Amino acid sequence: MKIFYLCSQKLNALMEGEHNLARLIREGNLRYLPHLSLDCVIFGFHEGQLKVLLLKMKHKSDWSLPGGFVAHTETLEQAADRVLNERTGLSGIFLKQFHVFSDLSRSDIPQTLSELRRDGIEAKVGDWLAQRYISVGFYALVSFSKVVPRADMLSDACEWRDLSDVGKLILDHNQILGKALETMRLQLNYQPIGYNLLPPSFTMPELQRLYEAILGKKLDRRNFQRRMLGFGILRRLPERKAGGAHKAPYLYEFDHEAYKRALLEGLHGGW
Amino acid sequence: MKIFYLCSQKLNALMEGEHNLARLIREGNLRYLPHLSLDCVIFGFHEGQLKVLLLKMKHKSDWSLPGGFVAHTETLEQAADRVLNERTGLSGIFLKQFHVFSDLSRSDIPQTLSELRRDGIEAKVGDWLAQRYISVGFYALVSFSKVVPRADMLSDACEWRDLSDVGKLILDHNQILGKALETMRLQLNYQPIGYNLLPPSFTMPELQRLYEAILGKKLDRRNFQRRMLGFGILRRLPERKAGGAHKAPYLYEFDHEAYKRALLEGLHGGW
Numbered sequence: 047m048k049i050f051y052l053c054s055q056k057l058n059a060l061m062e063g064e065h066n067l068a069r070l071i072r073e074g075n076l077r078y079l080p081h082l083s084l085d086c087v088i089f090g091f092h093e094g095q096l097k098v099l100l101l102k103m104k105h106k107s108d109w110s111l112p113g114g115f116v117a118h119t120e121t122l123e124q125a126a127d128r129v130l131n132e133r134t135g136l137s138g139i140f141l142k143q144f145h146v147f148s149d150l151s152r153s154d155i156p157q158t159l160s161e162l163r164r165d166g167i168e169a170k171v172g173d174w175l176a177q178r179y180i181s182v183g184f185y186a187l188v189s190f191s192k193v194v195p196r197a198d199m200l201s202d203a204c205e206w207r208d209l210s211d212v213g214k215l216i217l218d219h220n221q222i223l224g225k226a227l228e229t230m231r232l233q234l235n236y237q238p239i240g241y242n243l244l245p246p247s248f249t250m251p252e253l254q255r256l257y258e259a260i261l262g263k264k265l266d267r268r269n270f271q272r273r274m275l276g277f278g279i280l281r282r283l284p285e286r287k288a289g290g291a292h293k294a295p296y297l298y299e300f301d302h303e304a305y306k307r308a309l310l311e312g313l314h315g316g317w
Numbered sequence: 318m319k320i321f322y323l324c325s326q327k328l329n330a331l332m333e334g335e336h337n338l339a340r341l342i343r344e345g346n347l348r349y350l351p352h353l354s355l356d357c358v359i360f361g362f363h364e365g366q367l368k369v370l371l372l373k374m375k376h377k378s379d380w381s382l383p384g385g386f387v388a389h390t391e392t393l394e395q396a397a398d399r400v401l402n403e404r405t406g407l408s409g410i411f412l413k414q415f416h417v418f419s420d421l422s423r424s425d426i427p428q429t430l431s432e433l434r435r436d437g438i439e440a441k442v443g444d445w446l447a448q449r450y451i452s453v454g455f456y457a458l459v460s461f462s463k464v465v466p467r468a469d470m471l472s473d474a475c476e477w478r479d480l481s482d483v484g485k486l487i488l489d490h491n492q493i494l495g496k497a498l499e500t501m502r503l504q505l506n507y508q509p510i511g512y513n514l515l516p517p518s519f520t521m522p523e524l525q526r527l528y529e530a531i532l533g534k535k536l537d538r539r540n541f542q543r544r545m546l547g548f549g550i551l552r553r554l555p556e557r558k559a560g561g562a563h564k565a566p567y568l569y570e571f572d573h574e575a576y577k578r579a580l581l582e583g584l585h586g587g588w
Contacts, residue, residue: 079352081351121420122419235583235585236506236585
């Protein structure tokens, strides 16, 4: 039932209230560019866990990334904003292109046709959904607590899932998720992270847990602290974490100027 | 004459010897995905200069990046390899996706139609070339001396041009070139560069000139040397640069293991 996932997942904007696959097949090309889709990998950080936003379609067992099509009148970035908003209720997320997925095997047209037929819909090769799709991957890392995802009419659920509990996703969505994670992990080697994900002041262990969640591994406490302080993007606050005991951990905040510079030039400075 | 640039630039594979715009408009969709193109930014390094590979189309004054379309049976990467080979004679280049360009203003369809008509070709909105194109940018940095670009039948010239002497390119190709350069400069902050661009052994000033060429600015000699040696990717050779005078500069080679690790984990090591 791969095609029904695909349809359900991307039907919303077109159908405006109608669950009508046949109409998508007939009229998809009027509104959207053919052969082109996008998928959004939205990571969230909460209580030491890295999560990813997934949709669970009605009557289906596999989950999917929120995705959709690109209207004739939209840039890719506008389409990604719209799709994410329509499917999950999120808005104002800074989405970043990270890779275009164009393997021929990601669109199995004969299977698509047979699945459409099983749902009672006649379609032929080249019809809207019975075509090859090249998908542009976008990703973002957001503060879990600031967003309340909502399911849309085609989904049973739109939920944050622990990265360790993602399971099998539809199509090549596991691969898309993996590439987004790889991109974000590489970025940790040269760009700062954490602003907007942590409270305005935070302890070193809290910052370390963010890194550990993204990297999926434990880090040495002393090395982490030494390295982070070496980047010059943190300011230690005069007060310690509430409680006031002598051993209470220091509180830090980001030095926003240094943080912005490190985003542009890398954590180790530019040439 | 924007359209004729576009056509000439991308006509080759389809036409197989025919300079026939009308046929491209009629049959382009049989072979290629609609709305999707790609453009290649090939940087070369030679004698302290950064160059970029450009095509000059017959009877035209503006130059362009080598670009083309994506066949129904190709991945983006396969299409980029083929296009680059067809247009310039280069093969085996490691091309890297860096950005997808989807601004609505990059395809001016009314102007395209009027330019086609001026060339005596009837076309309407939605015909092969009279449509919106979203272009995937690829880039590579190659050793200038190892490649001999050749013009194809549609070009007067296929040449390395100094980056400082690029001038106005067709369409949004200056913007695509700019974004590729920006991407490569950011990479210099966290990834090693130089392998395959420099001879097997090289002096520190030679390595510095490569960085200066990419960055487009002079670097301080002492800081450069200190920083480069700090990355731990260079091995100093026992012999000095030929000539043998006491002041002759040291020769270095890349430590290939350390270099590869730095490509994966960044110049400052992973977490």
